[in-house]
Amino acid sequence: MVNTTLFLVVLFLVSAGAASRTKLYSISDQEGANDGICKSMVETQGYICHEHTVTTQDGYVLSMQRIPNSQSGKPADKPPVLLQHGLLMAYWEWSWDELVAYDLPASFKFVHDQTGQKLHYVGHSLGTLIAFAAFSQEKLLNVIRSAALLSPIAHLGQMPSPLARSASDAFLAEDLYWLGIHEFAPRGEAVAKLMEDICKKPGNNCSNLMNSFTGANCCLNSSRTDVFLEHEPQSTATKNMIHLAQMTRKGTIAMYDYGNEDDNMNHYGQPTPPVYNMTRIPNDFPLFLSYGGKDLLSDVEDVKLLLDNLKDHQGDKLVVQFVEEYAHADFVFGENANQVVYDPLMAFFKLQ
Numbered sequence: 001m002v003n004t005t006l007f008l009v010v011l012f013l014v015s016a017g018a019a020s021r022t023k024l025y026s027i028s029d030q031e032g033a034n035d036g037i038c039k040s041m042v043e044t045q046g047y048i049c050h051e052h053t054v055t056t057q058d059g060y061v062l063s064m065q066r067i068p069n070s071q072s073g074k075p076a077d078k079p080p081v082l083l084q085h086g087l088l089m090a091y092w093e094w095s096w097d098e099l100v101a102y103d104l105p106a107s108f109k110f111v112h113d114q115t116g117q118k119l120h121y122v123g124h125s126l127g128t129l130i131a132f133a134a135f136s137q138e139k140l141l142n143v144i145r146s147a148a149l150l151s152p153i154a155h156l157g158q159m160p161s162p163l164a165r166s167a168s169d170a171f172l173a174e175d176l177y178w179l180g181i182h183e184f185a186p187r188g189e190a191v192a193k194l195m196e197d198i199c200k201k202p203g204n205n206c207s208n209l210m211n212s213f214t215g216a217n218c219c220l221n222s223s224r225t226d227v228f229l230e231h232e233p234q235s236t237a238t239k240n241m242i243h244l245a246q247m248t249r250k251g252t253i254a255m256y257d258y259g260n261e262d263d264n265m266n267h268y269g270q271p272t273p274p275v276y277n278m279t280r281i282p283n284d285f286p287l288f289l290s291y292g293g294k295d296l297l298s299d300v301e302d303v304k305l306l307l308d309n310l311k312d313h314q315g316d317k318l319v320v321q322f323v324e325e326y327a328h329a330d331f332v333f334g335e336n337a338n339q340v341v342y343d344p345l346m347a348f349f350k351l352q
Contacts, residue, residue: 037065054110056102064107066114079145079349080111080119084127095243095256096126100133104140112143120349121147124332125297129153132306133253133276135285146286146352148345150331151298154278155305156244157251161296163212168248215296215327219334253278278309288319288348290341292326319348 038049048069054062084104111119121144123131128149134140135147159165211217243256254273258264261271268274281287287310291303310318323330323340331341 037063042067052110052114054106056106058098058102060102062103062107064110079117080115081349082107082111082119082121084121084123084131085125091237094237095240096130096133097243097255099126099130100137100139104130104134108140108143118143118145120145120352122150122345123147124150125153125328128298132278132281135281136276136278138280138282141282141285146288146349148288148290148348150290150341151295151328152289152291152303152306153298154253154309155251155302156247158299158301158305159248159297160299161213161215164297165248168245210329211327213296214329215292215294217327217329217334218294218325219330219336221333221335278306279312281310281313283310283313284317286317286348286352287313288321288345290321290323290331290345292328292330293322293324294327297328319344 036051038051042049042065047067050066050068052064052066054064056062084107108119121131128151131147131149132152132154239256246257247253252275254275255268257273258267264271264273289303289307291298291300293300307320321341321344326334326340331337334340
């Protein structure tokens with residue numbers, strides 16, 4: 001059992017007052033999960049769990065779950081840890097720029113205010129990208145102890161996932177967006193039709209979609225995968241998918257590109273989107289990075305570019321772990337992830 005108290009950021013809900021945004025649905029709206037994440041997913045494993053909501057400055061209501069005790073019920077008077085999930089695990093209307101600007105600050109402030117302590121952060125996939133972006137702007141650093149970033153996403157230009165690459169090259173997200181489909185629903189009819197077209201392209205193997213997107217995961221328990229697939233993948237914003245496709249095609253780490261100089265000027269005061277400069281992450285901020293040799297989304301070569309951005313980081317403040325046999329999903333629910341990744345991660349936290 002880890003020696004921390006956990007805040008789980010599991011999903012995002014739009015507030016009723018945000019009229020410009022689409023109606024969004026949470027995992028608790030799904031069959032068998034009507035009592036919320038705590039009752040349906042956490043308390044069944046023997047943990048006490050509390051549901052919380054946090055409103056962001058731009059009007060979103062974030063749903064957060066806190067596990068304050070161990071399974072024994074003993075209160076955990078220890079540093080809090082905020083867990084942030086990846087891409088197809090939530091609903092929201094805008095791109096990940098808004099997660100950097102609004103969602104992360106609101107979540108961090110809530111945990112800090114609730115506990116009175118600085119927190120540790122654990123992000124996976126998109127959860128790492130938004131953290132990198134925030135840290136590069138020197139945000140949140142006054143309320144955080146350290147960050148552990150699994151399957152780190154920053155550069156995407158060399159991403160080898162054949163299906164993800166095909167989707168980006170085919171302007172998949174833009175096609176949906178311009179058709180007025182603002183919700184990218186993996187199980188929806190529009191996305192399913194486009195996926196059929198992509199799967200017909202030479203070299204794209206859709207017989208195992210998870211492996212085709214994420215890489216050949218070595219260590220998944222099939223029974224746990226079945227539980228995961230009962231609830232996921234959920235939707236994300238089509239605009240968010242466009243943003244990621246822009247990064248894949250251009251190889252840049254920049255804010256959302258509105259497609260023309262006038263719109264970019266209106267949003268940013270300059271004709272091109274501002275970049276997130278990874279070299280501006282403070283070199284004395286404690287970072288734990290873990291990436292896999294089989295990961296098709298957090299590609300080894302892209303991670304090397306990120307590490308080159310961090311080459312001036314203080315040696316005792318940067319821990320890098322490479323797991324040769326791991327792909328993208330192994331970091332989340334690999335059978336041996338506790339020993340391979342989480343034990344070293346917790347050892348890192350204890351030093352901060």
